[in-house]
Amino acid sequence: MKELRIRLEKAAANRDLLFFVCTVFAASFGFTLYETSFSNFAVQRIHIRPDQYGLLESLREVPGFLTAFVMGLLVFLSEPRLAGVALAVGGLGIAALSRAHSFPQLVLFSVIWSSGLHLWFTVSPSLTLKLARERAEGRRMGQISAIGSVAVLSGIALVRILSRFAPYEALFIASGSCLLVAAFFSSFISNDLGTPDRPKMLFRRQYFLYYILVxxxxxxxxxxxxxxxxxxxxxxxxxxxxxxxxxFLNTVAVIGAAPLAGLWIDRVGERRVLCFNYLVLSVLFLGYAFTPWVSVLYVLYFLDNVLFVFSMALTTYLKRIAPPEDVTPSLSMATTINHIAAVMVPLVGGYLWQAFGYRVPFLVGSGMVVLSLAAALQIKLPK
Incomplete structure (x- = not known):
């Protein structure tokens, strides 16, 4: 009898994992269809101005601040059901963009999909861990990340194929439909995985340099x-x-560069890696501001995306200076700090572009990178 119960539990766990994998693939594939095509749609169809684009990006990040509050209101839902609701809202919002013909409509539908997908981005890692065996969490996270990467590459490839003849409206409808399919898959995941934990945040003075860097x-x-x-x-x-x-090239490069960056961080330490990263980035931002040749800009864009992987050194730095019980709540605080930047910077940058030209936001960005370099030089790691 006990052996039968163990087999049934294992079968249920495998079934949940299968449907979660389908959910992740459909969600990542669908969102990539939207993400790859949105900038061209906003410029070519809505004729959006830089200040409007910055305002749109800022408003789209506001739901990130409310994620913890909304999760508290929906605490009666299990994580799989919350994931389903989040993906359905995201899918309907993106599909509705196919009917957007003005800036206010663009903002409305963007905030709707953002509200849903911010919840999904919060719940997904938790579900991944709960579907992992004890002491195999890292392996499961890697597997799910790989599935998401394959979905992203597939989505980008499809946009490339359809770019010559498919209208943006069709891409948005396809994107929203994929997210609704993801919501459907999530409905088959067992309810007994539990309700989501409300994120806890921690601010300590001894981590102030980490917060500044973040x-x-x-x-x-x-x-x-x-x-x-x-x-x-x-x-x-x-x-x-x-x-x-x-x-497509960026995604492939980041997939290959991430493990190499991790090995380099382990070998030479966070201080050297971050200083090198910020030194190179300061030059890239200046190049983006002043280079008149679009082919050079493509190279700079590629290099900057690859250098994003070195930001993992901030997380490993926190783990070096904080006890284990402080790491997760401090990472939650870092997420909130990132959302502050996500609301402020696009708004200010968009108005600077509109008033003084497109080079100014990148010059300001170069200045921020120099400040990051100065802060990284203050890192002192425990021996």
């Missing part, structure tokens, strides 16, 4: 993440097919 890194990410592709599309008329090519 904030500056978040600002740098937002400058480049918000305006680099937008500049390629708006200022240099880069088409959707070329954007898809760039994103």
């Amino acid at each position: 904030f500056l890194d978040g600002c740098r990410r937002q400058v480049f993440g918000t305006f680099a592709m937008f500049a390629l599309v708006r200022e240099f008329n880069t088409g959707l097919a070329q954007i898809a090519n760039l994103r």
Whole structure:
């Protein structure tokens, strides 16, 4: 009888894992269809201005602040059901973008999908851990990450294929449909995985340098993440097919570079890695501001995306200076700090671009990277 119960539990766990894998693949594939094509849609169809684009990005990040509050309201839902609701809201919001013909509509539908997918991005790692065997959590996280990467590459490839004849509206409907399919798959995951834990945050003075580094890194990410592709599309008329090519190469490079960056961090330490990273980035930002040749900008865009992997050194730095019980709540605080940057930087950067030209946000970004370098030089690791 006991052996039968163990077999049934194992079969149920395998079934849950299978449906979670399907959920992750469909969600990652669907969101990539939207993410790859949105900048071109915003510029070519909505004719969005830089200040409007910055405002849109800022408003789209506001739901990130409310994630913990919403999860508290929905605490009666199990994590699989919460994931389903989140993916359904995200899918409906992205599909509705196919009907957007003005900036206010663009903002409304973007905030809707963002509200759903911020919840999904929070719940997904927790579900991954709960579907892992004890002492095999890292392996499971790696497996799910690999599945997501395959889905992203597949989505980018499909956009590249369809870019010549498929309208943006069709891509958004396909994207939203995939997210709804992901929500459907999640409905088959067992309810007994439990309800989500409400994120706890921790602020301690001894981690102040870490918080500064996180904030500056978040600002740098937002400058480049918000305006680099937008500049390629708006200022240099880069088409959707070329954007898809760039994103595909970037994704492949990041997948290959991440483990190598991790090994380098372990070998030489966080201080040296971060200083090297910020030194190179300061030059890349200046290049993005002043280079008139779009082919050079493609290379700079590629290099900057690859260098994103070195930000993992911030997490390993925290683990070096904090006891285990402080790590998770401190990472939650870092997420909140990143959301502050995500709301502030696009808004300010968009107005600077509108007033003074597209080069100014990248010059400001270069200055932030120099500040990051100065902060990284203050790192003192325990022996």
